[in-house]
Amino acid sequence: xxxxxxxxxxxxxxxxxxxxxxxxxxxxFYLLYLGWRFYLFVRYFETGGAMPLVDRPPAVExxxxxGALMALRYWLATGLYDPIHPAALSIFLVVLxxxxxxxxxxxxxxxxxxxISEGLDWLGVKLFRQKRxxxxxxxxxxxxxxxxxxxxxxxxSIFSLMSVEDIGVFLHSPYYCISDVKMLQFFLxxxxxxxxxxxxxxxLSIIYRHFWCHYLCPYGALLGIISIFxxxxxxxxxxxxxxxxxxxxxxxxxLKVSHSERLWSPECNACLRCVESCPSRGALTIAGPGGxxxxxxxxxxxxxxxxxxxxxLLAQVCGYWQTVLTPNDYSALIPYSRYLTHPxxx
Numbered sequence: 549x550x551x552x553x554x555x556x557x558x559x560x561x562x563x564x565x566x567x568x569x570x571x572x573x574x575x576x577f578y579l580l581y582l583g584w585r586f587y588l589f590v591r592y593f594e595t596g597g598a599m600p601l602v603d604r605p606p607a608v609e610x611x612x613x614x615g616a617l618m619a620l621r622y623w624l625a626t627g628l629y630d631p632i633h634p635a636a637l638s639i640f641l642v643v644l645x646x647x648x649x650x651x652x653x654x655x656x657x658x659x660x661x662x663x664i665s666e667g668l669d670w671l672g673v674k675l676f677r678q679k680r681x682x683x684x685x686x687x688x689x690x691x692x693x694x695x696x697x698x699x700x701x702x703x704x705s706i707f708s709l710m711s712v713e714d715i716g717v718f719l720h721s722p723y724y725c726i727s728d729v730k731m732l733q734f735f736l737x738x739x740x741x742x743x744x745x746x747x748x749x750x751x752l753s754i755i756y757r758h759f760w761c762h763y764l765c766p767y768g769a770l771l772g773i774i775s776i777f778x779x780x781x782x783x784x785x786x787x788x789x790x791x792x793x794x795x796x797x798x799x800x801x802x803l804k805v806s807h808s809e810r811l812w813s814p815e816c817n818a819c820l821r822c823v824e825s826c827p828s829r830g831a832l833t834i835a836g837p838g839g840x841x842x843x844x845x846x847x848x849x850x851x852x853x854x855x856x857x858x859x860x861l862l863a864q865v866c867g868y869w870q871t872v873l874t875p876n877d878y879s880a881l882i883p884y885s886r887y888l889t890h891p892x893x894x
Contacts, residue, residue, distance in 0.1 A: 564824055564845050568656075571853070572663040579660050582607050583732075590729055593882035604878075606869050608728050609636035613767050615727055616640035618706050618715050625712040631872040632725055638863035642856060644774060650852045651775040655761065655768055656819035657852055665761050668753040669800065675754065682802070683756050691763040692815070698766040699773075723888045725873060726881045733886065757800050762815070772814030780848070782811040782822060783839045788831035795822035795832060805832070810839075820845045 582605040592601045609616075612633060619630035619637040630637050646654050655662045672680055683691065706715070718724055734742070752759040761768055782805060795805035801815040805822045818834070823845050826832040835842040843851075863869050881888075 562824070564820065564849070568819075568849060569666075572657070572666075575658065576660050576663050579607075586728070586732060587736075590732060590882060593878050596883075601875075604871075606635035606871065607639070608731075609633045610639040611731055612636045612727055613640060614702060615719075615724060617702060618710075619719060621706050621710075622712060622715045622719060626716070629868060630719060632719060633728070633871060634868045635863070635870075638868045639860070642859040642863070643771065645859065646852065646856050647771040647774045648778055649780070649855065650818060650848065651778045651780060652768065652771045652814075652817035653848075653852045654771060654856070655817040657849060658856060661765070662758075662761060662817075665753055665758045668750060669757050672754040672757065680757075681755055688802075694763050695765050695769040698764070699769040702766060718891055721891050722881055723890055725877070726885050726888065729882055729885050730888070757802075761817075762801065768817075769814075772817075775816070775818075776812060776814055779836050780818075780834055780843065781836075782808075782816060782818075782820075783833050783835040783842075784809055784811075785831050785833070785839070788828050790828050790831070792827060794825050794827060798822060798825045818848075820848065 585602050585605050586608045588599065588602045589604045592599050613636075615633060616636040617640070619633065620640060623629055623637065643654050723730070738746070749760055749764075756762075784805065786809070789806065791806060793806045796803070798821045799805055800819065800821065801813070801817065803811065803813055803816060805811060820834065823832045823834060833839075833842045834845065834848050
């Protein structure tokens with residue numbers, strides 16, 4: 549293998565990784581902007597109109613995945629699309645479809661929690677350098693089962709233990725109507741327990757790569773299961789592979805990419821670090837069944853983002869985005885939101 553080939557591979561990978569990170573940071577700031585607007589929207593009603601009223605950004609409903617899962621079950625059973633938080637269900641469906649088409653690309657290209665996780669991972673690299681701890685394999689595998697256990701709990705609770713009628717009652721309850729407001733209040737007024745929990749998770753994510761994503765995220769577990777059926781997989785050409793195992797070392801999920809012809813693992817989030825870092829051009833690609841239909845990493849990322857945001861735009865155009873709640877509804881609910889409890893809590 550020539551030095552020129554190695555340099556070209558690394559350069560191309562660096563450019564793609566840089567572009568992906570720039571997009572994720574900019575998208576993160578955009579979400580913070582939406583969060584700020586939502587805060588101003590809520591404050592208008594909390595202060596009795598003493599502050600200017602801004603439009604409520606429906607995209608904040610993307611942080612209500614459990615409610616979206618309940619709305620999905622209700623929609624499948626009744627054909628009624630959630631009118632209270634339609635954006636939550638729309639975003640949830642788009643994320644599922646993107647995972648079916650592009651593996652767990654949402655996690656590594658769009659998810660804001662994934663962006664924070666990568667930032668903490670970068671900090672861990674800087675702090676520990678070559679001495680960063682690795683979770684022992686005997687502990688790693690049981691810990692990875694936790695997120696699948698959490699996913700099973702939510703799915704079984706919603707699809708088996710709750711009736712369609714119970715879900716309908718919840719989806720029209722005052723609590724669910726302002727569940728986005730409750731979410732905002734949770735982060736604005738963190739309890740000591742929540743603060744310590746978030747701090748511990750942040751520290752663990754600095755010590756161990758992507759601790760939350762690997763071990764505790766039920767959303768990622770769901771997307772991982774769906775991604776198994778994606779036609780696109782990381783594909784290795786054994787004839788071009790030099791067995792340098794660079795791909796194994798850079799994989800944030802510690803997958804043995806160098807041992808696979810096609811990577812089927814639900815832990816692969818299609819970050820393409822292995823493809824980016826491979827010193828042998830063409831040895832690792834993302835391709836369809838049988839290695840056919842190879843796709844450039846740049847095309848993969850661009851099409852993934854285009855599909856995601858294109859479908860979000862389609863949901864807006866088709867009327868599956870704005871809530872039916874009116875300013876009068878919010879003025880009646882938000883001032884008393886701190887006193888509303890989950891219908892299941894007595």
